[in-house]
Amino acid sequence: MTTIPAKIALGTWAWGDTPEGQVFGNYLTADDLKPVxxxxxxxGFNLWDTAxxxxxxxSESKLGELLQDYPRDSxxxxxxxxxxxxxxxxxxxxxxxxxxxxxxLHTDTIDxxxxxxPADVEKWTPQLIPLVQSGKIKRVGVSNHNLAQIKRANEILGEAGIQISAVQNHFSLLYRSSEEAGIIDYCKQHDITFFGYMVLEQGLLTGRYNVDNPLPAGSMRASVYNEVLPQVTALNDGLKAIGAKQDASAAEVATAYALAKGVTPIVGVTKAKYMPSETKALALKxxxxxxxxxxxxxxxxxxxTKGSWEAPMA
Incomplete structure (x- = not known):
């Protein structure tokens, strides 16, 4: 397996939906997800992001079950x-x-x-050190941390000769707080991979949804995004227009935008038919x-589109 960071990671947040708790509005079994x-x-997309x-x-259980068919180093x-x-x-x-x-996940190490x-940087960050030293963790990342918290976590880890190698924050055309706060530049300067989640805003920036075809009723994402569908009409039209010049979809352009910004997008995948779009997004200029x-x-x-769990980055 290559050690070069993947240019696109595959997100499995939606895989955690259960019949009792719907974030995305589409409960999926392992059998449903096997084709994905x-x-x-x-x-060649082999970096899987879960929690x-x-x-x-x-989500972890389904992913772990399905990946048992493949060698761990793949x-x-x-x-x-x-x-x-x-x-x-x-x-x-x-x-x-x-x-x-x-x-x-049926493994003995996490990449x-x-x-x-950042509920308590001082408390939790040091606990990563022995896990890296034991080999159970290969790389350390922090998610939803602002720049000061990233730097402080790096200081704590640095005392043991360990460095943060990845940051994962919300990033999209509609939410560029990490760019505005200087986090992406900091990552570039310190050889840290910046991963962006919600680059498509849970489907809002795919061009599939509009006032006449809203997001699935009853889901958390519908309660957040359906009311702003009129406001993003022009943006989705712009994504489609730019994509049309290269025979690409709105979602592919939105993903390519993140890539152009130096972001490694985490793209949620629930259907196999969308996988060619990730290859297309990588090729877009x-x-x-x-x-x-x-x-x-x-x-x-x-x-x-700041999530209820997020603190401001700046």
Missing amino acids: VTAAMAA YAYGSGE YQLSTKFTPQMAAGDSDHEVADMLEGSLKR IYWIHN LSDSDINRLEELATAANVN
Whole structure:
């Protein structure tokens, strides 16, 4: 397996949806998702991003089951410690949550292990050190951290000769807070891979949804995004127009935009038919005028897509 970072990671947040708790509005079984894994691995997309928080282990369990058909060195695993889900009664809670993830994913090592949010940088960051030293974690990442918190985590890890190698924050045309706060530049300067989640805003920037065809009723994403569909009409039209010049979809252009910004997109995948789009997005070349036009349309949309779990980056 190559050690070169993947240019696109595959997100499995939606895989954690259960019949009782719908974030995306589409409960999927391992059988439903098997064609996705087959198509992704065949196309060379082998970095899978998950978390215990995605359905309290549901996403990890499905992913771990489906990847058993492949040699461990043919794919990379990214999962997370979520402070708010720690049991609260152990001095080794990061290690405890990691052990559960290792079992569900049927592996003895995680390629990138993240602190999911900066609930307590001083408390949780040091607990990563022995896990790296033991070989259970290959790379350390922090998610939803602002620049000061990233730097502080790096200082703590640096005392043991370890460096953050990945940052994962919300990034899209509609939410560029990490760019504005200087986080992406910091990552470039320090050889840190910046991963952007929600680059398509859970489907809002795919061109598939509009006022007449809203996001699935009853889902969390519908409650957040359906009311702003009129505001993003022009942006989605712009994505389609730019894509038409290269026979590309709105989603492919939105993904290519993130790539052009130096971001490694984490793209949620639930259907095998969408895998060729990721290959197409990698090949797209957006001009400076394309990028400027998209940013103008995004600003004009005047939509705040900051998640309820996110703190401001600046």
